Amino acid sequence: MAQPTAQQKAQPTLKRRIGLGLLTAYGVGVMVGAGIYVLVGAVAAQAGTYAPLAFVLAGLIAAPSALSYAELSTRMPEAAGEAAFVERGLRSHALSLLVGLAIVAAGTVSAAAVLRGGVGYLTSVVPLPTLATTLVVGAALVLVALIGVLESLTVAAIFTALEVLGLALVIWAGTTAVPTVEWQAPQVIGWTGVGAGATLAFFAFIGFEDIVNMAEEVKQPERTMPRAILLSLLITAALYGLVAWAAVRAVPVADLVASEQPLALVWARATGGSAAPLALIAVAAALNGVLAQMVMASRVLFGLGRRSPALKVFHRAHPLFGTPILATSAVGAVVLIGALALPVAALAGATSAILLGVFVLVNAALIGVKRQTPEASFRVPMIVPVVGLIASVAALLMLLGGGA
DSSP states (O other), rough: OOOOHHHHHSOOOOOOOEEEEHHHHHHHHHTTTTTTHHHHHHHHHGGGGGGGHHHHHHHHHHHHHHHHHEEEEEEEESSHHHHHHHHHOOOOOOHHHHHHHHHHHHHHHHHHHHHHHHHHHHHHSSSOOOOHHHHHHHHHHHHHHHHHHHHHHHHHHHHHHHHHHHHHHHHHHHHHSSOOOOSSSOOOOHHHHHHHHHHGGGGTTGGGGGGGGGGGGSSHHHHHHHHHHHHHHHHHHHHHHHHHHHHHSSHHHHHHHOOHHHHHHOOOOOOOOSSHHHHHHHHHHHHHHHHHHHHHHHHHHHHHHHEEEEEGGGGGOOOOOOOOOOHHHHHHHHHHHHHHHHTTTTHHHHHHHHHHHHHHHHHHHHHHHHOOOOOSSSOOOTHHHHHHHHHHHHHHHHHHHHOO
């Protein structure tokens, strides 16, 4: 067995401390986030009482890209995963760096927007000053991310448990509520509306791709990564379908569409109680999204530092904590500034467009990699990345067309 060279020994390394459970919880937490707490009404506006079907269909649309990520993560288990995939599959260093920076930008902007929204939920329940609360909460999350990945993902897992608890309460409330007239006598299924709802619901599944950027801190990544990606997608799809079912069963579609907090409305209508507990759980969901995105973006920046001399300063791991300290600090600073200064309205659409473009390139990269090296420890049929590429292009065109 060859001994590592002096240069390899000198390379900064991250600590492998993450197992399947924490990685799956991280993936579920990133996908669930705060979005599902407001997205159900928008999907119901398109699909009506068939909103649960739209969410299931969206999960099926996301599945091919998730499978492509699963195979690529076993072939190249490293931080800045998408950049590595694109460079190898499409043989373009410039394009790989562009993809990596796009992922950093999307994660950072998303974290800033979610931090701002989460603080808004918090201050609506507890009378606190917005500016100071944003700074304190944001700085606390940056500190957790700096201390260690195990600590970060443990905190994220706690937030994820609270998120899932909130969704479970909504499902229970919807199950026990008196069914609406629409639910008891549903109209004939309108596939055009269901398809439009599925395109919108697809964005609630964005997040599984973040898992691959944790690869250098995962135990046995070749086995753990694909399992975590697929488990995260299955768990999230089941939760989304059940939540949407509970919502349209308990509350008329028009009321869901008109509400800015549709799941809190489901709880209030079904139980007759205050919606404050659901608002606090939405805060936990937001904080989870912020922490997960900061952890992901800093790992991508760390990985890009290995690939680009201009970003080499970020390829440094703290000797004690084993975290990319400069990358995390830089991402955290931008998140705080963005949460205080950036307009939130258009950020979600921009983030989704960036990530769908990345999905197109990643699926194309897997097609190229499979042609170069067919064998791998985890393989999917060639049709999977082809379908993933087509679905991502179609969703991107629909998104851009809708925003035109």
